[in-house]
Amino acid sequence: MKSAGITTLTEAVGELVKNGDEVALEGFTHLIPTAAAHEIIRQRKRDLTLVRMTPDLIYDQMIGSGCARKLVFSWGGNPGVGSLHRFREAVEKDYPHALEIEEHSHAGMANRYVAGASGLPFAVLRGYVGTDLPKVTRTIAPVTCPFTGERLMAVPALNPDVAIVHAQQADASGNVHLWGITGIQKEAVMSAKRAIVTVEEVVESFEPRPFGIVLPSVVVDAVCEVPKGAHPSYAHGYYNRDNAFYEAWDPVGRDRQRFSSWMQRYVHSTKDYAEYLDLIASEGQVRT
Amino acid sequence: MNRDRSYTPEDEYTPDEMMAVAASREISDGVVCFVGIGLPSEAANLARLTHAPGATLIYESGTVGAKPAVLPLSIGDGELAEHADSVVSVPEIFNYWLQAGRVDVGFLGAAQIDRYANLNSTVIGDDYGHPKVRLPGAGGAPEIAASAHEVIVMLRQSPRSFVGQLGFVTSVGHAAGGDSRQKLGYPGGGPGVVITDRGVLRPDPDTKELTLVALHPGVTLDKAKEATGWNLAVADDLQRTRPPTETELSVLRDLRRRTGARNG
Numbered sequence: 358m359k360s361a362g363i364t365t366l367t368e369a370v371g372e373l374v375k376n377g378d379e380v381a382l383e384g385f386t387h388l389i390p391t392a393a394a395h396e397i398i399r400q401r402k403r404d405l406t407l408v409r410m411t412p413d414l415i416y417d418q419m420i421g422s423g424c425a426r427k428l429v430f431s432w433g434g435n436p437g438v439g440s441l442h443r444f445r446e447a448v449e450k451d452y453p454h455a456l457e458i459e460e461h462s463h464a465g466m467a468n469r470y471v472a473g474a475s476g477l478p479f480a481v482l483r484g485y486v487g488t489d490l491p492k493v494t495r496t497i498a499p500v501t502c503p504f505t506g507e508r509l510m511a512v513p514a515l516n517p518d519v520a521i522v523h524a525q526q527a528d529a530s531g532n533v534h535l536w537g538i539t540g541i542q543k544e545a546v547m548s549a550k551r552a553i554v555t556v557e558e559v560v561e562s563f564e565p566r567p568f569g570i571v572l573p574s575v576v577v578d579a580v581c582e583v584p585k586g587a588h589p590s591y592a593h594g595y596y597n598r599d600n601a602f603y604e605a606w607d608p609v610g611r612d613r614q615r616f617s618s619w620m621q622r623y624v625h626s627t628k629d630y631a632e633y634l635d636l637i638a639s640e641g642q643v644r645t
Numbered sequence: 646m647n648r649d650r651s652y653t654p655e656d657e658y659t660p661d662e663m664m665a666v667a668a669s670r671e672i673s674d675g676v677v678c679f680v681g682i683g684l685p686s687e688a689a690n691l692a693r694l695t696h697a698p699g700a701t702l703i704y705e706s707g708t709v710g711a712k713p714a715v716l717p718l719s720i721g722d723g724e725l726a727e728h729a730d731s732v733v734s735v736p737e738i739f740n741y742w743l744q745a746g747r748v749d750v751g752f753l754g755a756a757q758i759d760r761y762a763n764l765n766s767t768v769i770g771d772d773y774g775h776p777k778v779r780l781p782g783a784g785g786a787p788e789i790a791a792s793a794h795e796v797i798v799m800l801r802q803s804p805r806s807f808v809g810q811l812g813f814v815t816s817v818g819h820a821a822g823g824d825s826r827q828k829l830g831y832p833g834g835g836p837g838v839v840i841t842d843r844g845v846l847r848p849d850p851d852t853k854e855l856t857l858v859a860l861h862p863g864v865t866l867d868k869a870k871e872a873t874g875w876n877l878a879v880a881d882d883l884q885r886t887r888p889p890t891e892t893e894l895s896v897l898r899d900l901r902r903r904t905g906a907r908n909g
Contacts, residue, residue, distance in 0.1 A: 467736040467739050489767070598718070
């Protein structure tokens with residue numbers, strides 16, 4: 358049985374994310390682990406299989422920075438804005454290098470995490486029949502119900518080497534509390550071999566919150582206190598989604614040179630996320 | 646208003662406003678409605694704020710019974726959770742709500758549609774590995790298409806979006822027509838209506854081929870046909886869409902104004 362240690366994000370990523378790992382950074386619009394993604398880029402991790410239902414800016418940044426060999430996903434866009442241009446260039450033009458893709462629907466990905474968290478080899482669902490997805494994705498296969506004979510579709514469990522999520526709070530023992538839209542985070546953590554959670558703050562004790570969930574420390578390996586670690590996404594009760602930042606990302610991601618300069622200046626040249634936040638705040642790039 | 650002057654809807658409302666209003670009229674009070682971002686969200690909330698106050702709006706991020714005061718910019722805005730009846734996990738949304746048949750009406754958009762209302766939101770081009778355009782992908786669409794009792798499709802109409810042959814089938818409409826959708830084993834009824842910036846299309850009861858049943862005000866039949874990449878079927882009793890009422894327009898514009906003020 359593991360019990361989460363409270364540590365720095367630099368150490369957690371350094372020790373728990375290995376080159377070549379399958380890594381799931383989850384967060385369904387809310388609580389996206391931006392700080393952890395930046396640390397992966399800063400430490401120049403390579404050859405990763407990135408897993409996520411909704412790869413957004415942080416996956417665009419990791420793909421464009423050359424961290425990813427493969428992407429397992431169900432919807433890749435800049436929500437409310439448009440395309441992810443680094444992701445598109447990787448698929449359309451193999452730039453900065455080829456990116457293998459394994460493509461599902463949200464229902465398929467959600468059920469793959471559920472099977473992974475349940476310790477089962479696969480999940481069944483009724484979707485995919487008649488679509489072209491099974492033709493291009495090896496991890497979708499027909500299966501017949503042994504009781505009714507109904508033909509369904511099977512998808513294999515996801516069991517990432519590492520899951521990384523962001524939450525509002527942890528206590529000193531490493532238990533984690535998140536609330537608001539909690540998406541797929543619980544399933545991601547419980548399906549993974551190792552889990553890192555970044556939190557807004559470490560508190561004495563938790564207050565009950567509507568629809569809140571607690572991830573006990575036994576399912577978490579490392580907890581890191583990283584205030585504003587989900588920006589430009591949001592942390593319910595702490596800060597709002599920075600919609601202007603999502604819009605401002607579009608021209609940066611669209612241009613190879615501009616993207617590289619941005620990553621160099623704001624991520625590689627800063628020693629950690631706190632320094633990055635100070636820098637973008639001082640330049641008025643951040644709004645809450 | 647001068648009743649004699651030729652009707653120019655451009656002076657009074659936009660094609661997008663006509664689309665949102667026409668779609669909102671498809672939502673009856675009391676239905677469970679699975680909403681998407683953009684025009685669908687405008688249409689669903691317009692319905693909730695006018696003739697369908699009892700509609701339960703679900704967004705795929707997990708909010709059930711969402712009552713946003715301003716329109717969300719993403720499916721997971723905190724605004725959706727703030728006033729929802731419940732907030733559930735993503736597996737619960739897809740398994741307990743959609744797949745189990747608890748959603749009456751679902752909205753879909755896409756990059757491309759064919760004559761049987763099958764949809765593509767994955768790639769444009771023949772080479773899946775290196776497509777001409779990589780689109781965001783399936784997201785929740787295949788499950789909505791499969792399981793919602795009825796689907797409302799909203800799509801601006803052009804020869805590039807209304808195509809004879811899809812580059813990729815992301816979600817199933819009426820498959821190859823006739824009873825081919827039923828044969829796939831899907832419980833949901835599939836697309837019941839397609840609302841565009843030109844008019845309204847519905848599947849023929851037997852062949853399931855999309856048929857133009859109404860033109861929006863100011864749009865000619867030729868303009869609708871020009872915007873379609875196949876020989877568009879037209880209903881014998883082609884109707885004219887009722888223009889937005891003052892109430893519909895003012896509620897929609899208030900919603901947009903509040904959204905703009907909140908997002909700066």
